[in-house]
Amino acid sequence: MAGEPGGSxxxxxxxxxxxxxxxxxxxxxMMLVERYGPAMLRLARMYVPxxxxxxxxxxxxxxxxxxxxDGFQGRSSLRTWIFRILVNTxxxxxxxxxxxxxxxxxxxxxxxxxxxxxPERFRSAGDASPYGWLDRxxxxxxxxxxxxxxxxxxxxxxxxxxxxxPNQREVIRLRDVLxxxxxxxxxxxxxxATNQRVLLHRARSKxxxxxxxxxxxxxxxx
DNA sequence: ATGAACGTCGGTCCACTAAG
DNA sequence: CTTAGTGGACCGACGTTCAT
Numbered sequence: 001m002a003g004e005p006g007g008s009x010x011x012x013x014x015x016x017x018x019x020x021x022x023x024x025x026x027x028x029x030m031m032l033v034e035r036y037g038p039a040m041l042r043l044a045r046m047y048v049p050x051x052x053x054x055x056x057x058x059x060x061x062x063x064x065x066x067x068x069x070d071g072f073q074g075r076s077s078l079r080t081w082i083f084r085i086l087v088n089t090x091x092x093x094x095x096x097x098x099x100x101x102x103x104x105x106x107x108x109x110x111x112x113x114x115x116x117x118x119p120e121r122f123r124s125a126g127d128a129s130p131y132g133w134l135d136r137x138x139x140x141x142x143x144x145x146x147x148x149x150x151x152x153x154x155x156x157x158x159x160x161x162x163x164x165x166p167n168q169r170e171v172i173r174l175r176d177v178l179x180x181x182x183x184x185x186x187x188x189x190x191x192x193a194t195n196q197r198v199l200l201h202r203a204r205s206k207x208x209x210x211x212x213x214x215x216x217x218x219x220x221x222x
Numbered sequence: 223a224t225g226a227a228c229g230t231c232g233g234t235c236c237a238c239t240a241a242g
Numbered sequence: 243c244t245t246a247g248t249g250g251a252c253c254g255a256c257g258t259t260c261a262t
Contacts, residue, residue, distance in 0.1 A: 194235065195234060
């Protein structure tokens with residue numbers, strides 16, 4: 001699995017960071033938290049019902065990172081390694097929470113539980129990696145660009161993603177929202193390359209279909 | 223109430239195609 | 243050639259329906 005030759009191994013910068021962290025460099029740690037914290041929180045929100053618990057999960061993950069620092073061998077990038085710890089932590093916590101929380105509360109539009117992904121991310125993440133399912137729409141060619149990028153549309157995209165099965169949701173978020181590479185995603189989620197591709201494909205297909213329905217409804221209304 | 227039959231859904235694998 | 247996206251097929255898990 002992770003760490004085959006040719007994979008995204010730790011960069012010299014990663015290794016230097018790890019050395020600093022092992023030496024107890026607080027500035028290096030704060031830099032890491034600043035760099036990955038927001039993305040970690042969004043990812044954690046996929047597994048647990050509330051933002052508060054997600055924040056808790058992130059904290060727990062950071063503790064796991066610090067504890068496991070000596071075990072980091074640089075066979076994957078530092079980011080992948082950190083997010084893998086986060087995913088494991090969040091999954092464990094998510095299972096625990098699902099046993100104690102009414103299932104319906106996971107899905108109800110609770111105003112307390114803000115969106116897992118800030119809709120703005122859809123555009124800003126585009127800097128590094130454009131969204132596959134937005135750049136070549138199939139059935140909404142007549143839809144003006146500002147309409148495509150409206151807040152309402154972004155909300156709709158997010159709702160579509162929220163409605164996906166967990167694995168598909170994870171993959172599409174990491175790939176298309178956070179802009180990860182396919183290899184980073186399969187390493188972080190510990191899935192095969194083939195599975196990653198299929199999950200992504202199915203997730204995109206479903207989101208695309210949901211958007212097609214949405215635009216069709218909107219255009220017949222107009 | 224119970225168990226079999228059936229349908230649906232999601233995960234996985236394989237093959238093909240397109241792009242870089 | 244490598245990587246990624248796509249579609250089809252298969253399988254197992256799960257839920258629903260229906261006859262007993």
